[in-house]
Amino acid sequence: MPYKIKITAGPVEMTAEMNDTETAKKIWEALPIESSAKTWGDEVYFDIPVDMPEEDAQPKVPSGGIAFWPVGNCFCIFFGQTPYSPVNILGQVDGDENEFAKVGDGDTVKIEKAED
DSSP, X not given: OOEEEEEEETTEEEEEEEOXXXXXXXXXXXXXXXXXXXXXXXXXXXXXXOOOOOSSOBSOOOTTEEEEETTTTEEEEESSOOOSSOXXXXXXESSOGGGGGGOOTTOEEEEEEOOO
């Protein structure tokens, strides 16, 4: 079963669909999560209280992809950046991923279950 989430990051609010993986399930069970944004190139990432090993980790993510970085226990939103190291692919945002360029270091980020 895919998991529908809402991501609020600074001025950006967007839904995303997570795939049916153990990593996605573990994140779903931890929701809601609130953290502080960090930026690296064309990527927004932030610490989350989930610890998972690599699960079919990939060295590349399509633009608009969301992923979990096992090395740092971080949720990542990509809008053009290549991951620092392999990540567990979680899914894709539903809108224009370039909106996440508006997010700055330290902005509040929240992930929650999306309303039907």
